[in-house]
Amino acid sequence: MSSNSPFNITLPDGSVREMPHGASPMDVAAAISPGLAKAVIAARVDGELVDATMAFTGDAALHLVTARDEADALELARHDFAHVLAEAVQQIFPGTQITFGPATDDGFYYDVMPPASRGAFTEDELPAIEDAMRAIIRADKPLRREVWSRADLIQRWREAGENFKAEWAAELPQGEELSVYWSGDDWMDMCRGPHLPSTGRLDPAAFKLMRVAGAYWRGDQKNAQLTRIYGTGWLNKKQLDAHLLRLEEAAKRDHRKLGQEMDLFHLQQEAHGSVFWHPHGFRIWRELEAYMRRAIDASGYDEVKTPQVMDARQWEQSGHWGKYRENMFVIPDEVPNVEDEGPVVSGDADWMALKPMNCPAHVLIFRQGIKSYRDLPLRLFEHGCCHRNEPHGALHGLMRVRQFTQDDAHIFCREDQIIREVQDFCALADRIYKDFGFTYAIKLALRPDKRFGSDADWDKAENELRNAVVQAGLATAEYGWAELPGEGAFYAPKLEWHLTDAIGRTWQVGTIQSDRVLPERLDASYIGEDGARHRPIMLHRAIFGSYERFLGILIEHYAGRFPVWLTPVQAVVATIVSDADAYAGQVAAELAAAGIRVETDLRNEKINYKVREHSLAKVPHLLVVGAREAAEGKVAIRTLGQDGQRIMTIAEALAMLRAEATPPDLRG
RNA sequence: GCUGCUGUAGCUCAGAGGUAGAGCACUCCCUUGGUAAGGGAGAGGCCGAGAGUUCAAUUCUCUCCAGCAGCACCA
Numbered sequence: 084m085s086s087n088s089p090f091n092i093t094l095p096d097g098s099v100r101e102m103p104h105g106a107s108p109m110d111v112a113a114a115i116s117p118g119l120a121k122a123v124i125a126a127r128v129d130g131e132l133v134d135a136t137m138a139f140t141g142d143a144a145l146h147l148v149t150a151r152d153e154a155d156a157l158e159l160a161r162h163d164f165a166h167v168l169a170e171a172v173q174q175i176f177p178g179t180q181i182t183f184g185p186a187t188d189d190g191f192y193y194d195v196m197p198p199a200s201r202g203a204f205t206e207d208e209l210p211a212i213e214d215a216m217r218a219i220i221r222a223d224k225p226l227r228r229e230v231w232s233r234a235d236l237i238q239r240w241r242e243a244g245e246n247f248k249a250e251w252a253a254e255l256p257q258g259e260e261l262s263v264y265w266s267g268d269d270w271m272d273m274c275r276g277p278h279l280p281s282t283g284r285l286d287p288a289a290f291k292l293m294r295v296a297g298a299y300w301r302g303d304q305k306n307a308q309l310t311r312i313y314g315t316g317w318l319n320k321k322q323l324d325a326h327l328l329r330l331e332e333a334a335k336r337d338h339r340k341l342g343q344e345m346d347l348f349h350l351q352q353e354a355h356g357s358v359f360w361h362p363h364g365f366r367i368w369r370e371l372e373a374y375m376r377r378a379i380d381a382s383g384y385d386e387v388k389t390p391q392v393m394d395a396r397q398w399e400q401s402g403h404w405g406k407y408r409e410n411m412f413v414i415p416d417e418v419p420n421v422e423d424e425g426p427v428v429s430g431d432a433d434w435m436a437l438k439p440m441n442c443p444a445h446v447l448i449f450r451q452g453i454k455s456y457r458d459l460p461l462r463l464f465e466h467g468c469c470h471r472n473e474p475h476g477a478l479h480g481l482m483r484v485r486q487f488t489q490d491d492a493h494i495f496c497r498e499d500q501i502i503r504e505v506q507d508f509c510a511l512a513d514r515i516y517k518d519f520g521f522t523y524a525i526k527l528a529l530r531p532d533k534r535f536g537s538d539a540d541w542d543k544a545e546n547e548l549r550n551a552v553v554q555a556g557l558a559t560a561e562y563g564w565a566e567l568p569g570e571g572a573f574y575a576p577k578l579e580w581h582l583t584d585a586i587g588r589t590w591q592v593g594t595i596q597s598d599r600v601l602p603e604r605l606d607a608s609y610i611g612e613d614g615a616r617h618r619p620i621m622l623h624r625a626i627f628g629s630y631e632r633f634l635g636i637l638i639e640h641y642a643g644r645f646p647v648w649l650t651p652v653q654a655v656v657a658t659i660v661s662d663a664d665a666y667a668g669q670v671a672a673e674l675a676a677a678g679i680r681v682e683t684d685l686r687n688e689k690i691n692y693k694v695r696e697h698s699l700a701k702v703p704h705l706l707v708v709g710a711r712e713a714a715e716g717k718v719a720i721r722t723l724g725q726d727g728q729r730i731m732t733i734a735e736a737l738a739m740l741r742a743e744a745t746p747p748d749l750r751g
Numbered sequence: 752g753c754u755g756c757u758g759u760a761g762c763u764c765a766g767a768g769g770u771a772g773a774g775c776a777c778u779c780c781c782u783u784g785g786u787a788a789g790g791g792a793g794a795g796g797c798c799g800a801g802a803g804u805u806c807a808a809u810u811c812u813c814u815c816c817a818g819c820a821g822c823a824c825c826a
Contacts, residue, residue, distance in 0.1 A: 188756050192821095203754060203755055205755070205756080206755085206756080206820095216757095246816065258825065282809055293820095294755095294820060294821070295754090295755065295756095295820085295821085296754070296755070296820060296821030296822065297753060297754025297755065297820095297822055297823095298753095298821070298822050298823090299753080299754095299822060299823070302823075303823085304752075304753070304822085304824090306754060307820080308754050309822095310752090310754075310755085311754090311762080311821070311822075313820090313821075322769095343762075344762090350818090351817090351820085352799075352816070352817045353817095355816090355817060355818085370807095410824095410825090471825085471826085473815090473824080473825070474752050474753095474823075474824060474825090475752070476752065476753070476754095476821090476822080476823080476824090477752090477823085477824060477825065479819095482826090483825070483826080484826090487826070490824070544809090560824090562768080591825095591826075592826075594826080625826075627826090628826045629826050631826085632826055633826090657786095658783095659783080659784070659785055659786090660783045660784075660785090662783080687782080687783075687784095687788065688784090688788095688789090689782095689783090689784050689785090689786095689788085690784070690785055690786055691784085691785085691786065691787060691788070691789090692784095692789085693786085693787095694786045694787055695786090695787035695788060696787085696788085698786095698787055699787080705786080707785075707786065709785060710785095711785085716773060718786085719786080721786060727786085728785095730811085736787090
């Protein structure tokens with residue numbers, strides 16, 4: 084082939100165009116039509132996303148990327164918004180250092196270091212930055228790629244006082260082409276690209292700066308903290324507006340807000356990170372607990388209860404003291420000094436700790452008496468109340484607390500029983516998540532850097548979990564199968580269940596972990612068929628994860644409108660006139676006798692007022708009774724989310740309510 | 752834990768260097784009214800905690816505590 088023969092460029096429809104050397108995807112677009120040239124924002128050359136103006140280097144398959152290729156277009160636009168943001172910030176606040184600015188799931192951010200003369204940027208300054216961004220977009224500055232030598236680049240950043248960029252330029256992998264992008268002729272950033280042809284391809288009405296936050300340089304707590312400016316960015320205003328609306332929807336179902344409005348629980352300073360469950364909230368908890376007990380009773384588990392506080396030496400032996408102490412609540416084993424002055428604790432008492440996990444206690448139960456291989460698998464379940472002293476900034480409503488109750492169990496089994504146990508667990512988890520209307524993805528979290536146990540054991544453990552899921556046919560794209568390096572616990576790899584809720588957010592809740600470390604450390608053993616002692620494998624598993632968190636997720640998933648079987652108040656009997664009070668009491672009594680959670684509302688208020696109040700409280704069924712209903716022995720039922728009423732007899736109403744109030748696992 | 756913001760009545764929020772206000776909720780009175788707010792009156796606050804500046808601090812400053820948004824961690 085001669086060195087200056089044209090390149091053959093194959094288009095998606097199979098047609099081939101000959102293009103001279105130096106030609107780019109943009110030239111192909113221009114050759115097809117001027118309209119296409121205008122619409123092209125980037126290109127996929129042999130599948131790789133590149134600048135539309137990047138010259139071909141050989142024969143290639145070409146796909147011209149336009150706004151119709153939404154995923155690519157969004158990614159490009161968001162990345163460009165980030166650059167425009169950085170340019171705008173430096174324009175308004177000279178002396179600001181720039182660092183990184185990637186695209187995110189719904190937009191972009193850029194981490195910057197404000198000039199030494201001032202503090203972090205504030206949200207009040209965002210509108211001015213937005214204006215500057217719009218000006219840059221309207222100026223339609225061409226984005227031009229250049230390749231620089233490392234030395235030139237480092238020097239350029241040093242001269243510009245860009246210490247972070249200089250550091251990064253020095254550390255980029257050898258052999259990598261170092262590219263910069265010019266925005267017009269007056270601003271540049273170091274970036275791998277690709278980018279849109281010019282800033283004018285962005286829609287100035289399709290982004291919004293959302294907030295500022297702190298973020299560490301290169302994600303490390305030991306490094307300088309930068310100001311991160313977050314924005315949301317889209318292809319057009321319509322998409323932006325839709326996104327803002329979604330955010331409002333999510334805010335409306337915030338469990339902290341609904342928890343207060345529905346009087347489910349509260350949190351307060353004196354016990355921060357621990358939950359005060361109110362009567363209505365705890366009804367949901369009890370219903371969940373009863374549901375879970377039925378599930379584990381039917382699955383061969385034995386429920387146990389273990390101590391809240393154990394000697395620190397026990398935690399040393401289990402390894403928690405070494406690896407987990409910073410998160411443990413430690414207490415002295417002594418009577419506090421009661422004199423007015425003087426220390427409350429002497430400092431020389433033995434230390435005890437609140438349990439951060441239930442596992443060691445379950446091993447201690449296992450160790451009582453001599454276990455035979457015939458006893459395995461032994462499945463010990465506990466509604467275990469744990470305390471963890473979490474970093475204060477991590478606490479978040481019910482989602483991250485310092486005291487929580489797990490639906491925790493440990494399955495002690497032989498190696499050859501693992502796959503079966505893991506598969507049974509997958510089936511149980513599947514049934515339960517579906518009962519709540521969740522879909523889920525399963526992920527395998529692999530060994531972390533900080534860990535116990537030999538590599539050989541980790542190999543085995545990871546393979547067992549992987550094989551169980553593969554053999555169960557769940558390691559597929561449909562189940563969102565993925566492996567997450569470094570995400571495992573310090574003692575074991577984990578299978579994780581990531582739930583997707585009603586508005587598409589994901590939550591990690593369930594897990595099963597195969598552990599060889601703890602049985603070894605705590606010397607658990609059983610007598611095998613051969614008469615010798617063997618180590619059992621310990622499978623740690625949970626389905627709700629914690630009641631607190633799962634309840635928080637449920638509140639947001641259902642937006643407070645719980646299914647009837649879970650809802651705190653299933654029906655309210657509300658009177659129109661006081662003459663119906665006695666009848667209302669009779670109706671309520673009949674429902675209560677049938678196990679329906681029912682309340683009466685006999686207040687001297689208009690029915691409009693009562694309807695409004697109970698609707699806002701998300702009571703699923705309102706049974707309205709007046710003189711007419713009392714005379715006829717009927718009720719007028721108004722169902723949440725539906726217009727109008729249904730008149731029925733008490734017996735009919737009771738049958739309907741009983742059917743709806745039956746938990747999903749008890750339905751025929 | 753880090754950065755920024757916030758902390759006033761049960762809730763949502765105004766307010767100002769001279770010890771406080773609204774709406775909803777609450778209590779009482781009137782109203783007995785057919786499916787999303789009937790009317791009136793009343794009660795309710797150590798203005799997150801501590802220190803400083805000031806004649807005077809809830810208001811300004813500092814320190815702590817808690818909450819919020821991120822980060823870093825994690826069920």
